[in-house]
Amino acid sequence: MPRIRHRAIAAGVLVAVLGMASRTAAAAGDVSLLVNGDFETPPRAADGLPSGWKASDFSTAGVSLVEGTRPGGKGKTCLKLQGGGNGLFSELTRLHPEASLRFTGWVNSDDPVTPKSPIYVGLAWYDAKRTPLSGGSVGGVNFLYIPMPKGTGWRPFEAIVPPKFTLGRQVIPAGAAFVEVRIFLLEYSRPVLFDDLALTQDAPSPAESSGPDGPPVRALENP
Numbered sequence: 001m002p003r004i005r006h007r008a009i010a011a012g013v014l015v016a017v018l019g020m021a022s023r024t025a026a027a028a029g030d031v032s033l034l035v036n037g038d039f040e041t042p043p044r045a046a047d048g049l050p051s052g053w054k055a056s057d058f059s060t061a062g063v064s065l066v067e068g069t070r071p072g073g074k075g076k077t078c079l080k081l082q083g084g085g086n087g088l089f090s091e092l093t094r095l096h097p098e099a100s101l102r103f104t105g106w107v108n109s110d111d112p113v114t115p116k117s118p119i120y121v122g123l124a125w126y127d128a129k130r131t132p133l134s135g136g137s138v139g140g141v142n143f144l145y146i147p148m149p150k151g152t153g154w155r156p157f158e159a160i161v162p163p164k165f166t167l168g169r170q171v172i173p174a175g176a177a178f179v180e181v182r183i184f185l186l187e188y189s190r191p192v193l194f195d196d197l198a199l200t201q202d203a204p205s206p207a208e209s210s211g212p213d214g215p216p217v218r219a220l221e222n223p
């Protein structure tokens with residue numbers, strides 16, 4: 001059983017999340033920091049994995065690129081995971097620790113069992129030396145669980161992780177310089193598709209770096 005399972009499940013953290021994205025993709029002017037989050041780049045010849053992504057301590061036997069895209073998508077390819085214990089991590093992506101990090105994307109599955117989805121999507125944090133950090137002000141593990149919206153078929157998700165001043169909620173940990181997207185399945189045999197994953201950050205503003213109220217948190221869901 002993967003070590004990360006215990007870490008992931010123990011990460012009972014709160015995260016600002018919108019089940020249905022009001023901004024289903026990076027808005028005009030935003031450029032995703034995540035390499036090949038749309039999975040349109042041909043797979044690497046060496047291992048067949050998507051460019052910009054890497055194997056993890058999960059199996060990649062059930063990882064593939066397949067034809068298709070999310071509704072309204074411009075691409076032709078999306079990521080497919082199938083089988084518990086399969087997963088993929090992104091390469092480390094440099095982030096600005098003083099600005100809220102927005103993680104958006106699309107997921108396609110049948111309705112996962114409740115209350116907790118066996119579809120694990122989350123973020124992990126690393127310092128400037130690419131050493132793993134634990135998960136911010138809440139939780140001691142390096143995995144911020146992003147709940148996937150319930151439902152079937154293609155559906156968007158959006159999570160916003162603020163840099164600070166959100167008492168009792170998950171924030172970008174102090175010292176974070178890189179972030180990694182992690183996607184994996186546990187005890188879930190049916191196919192799950194992902195497309196148009198993006199990490200975006202606005203330029204830090206005075207309100208985000210020093211305001212008493214911090215950045216907006218529009219909804220909360222306890223995973």
Ligand SMILES: [Ca+2]
Nearest residue numbers: 038075077078
């Ligand atoms: Ca795509």
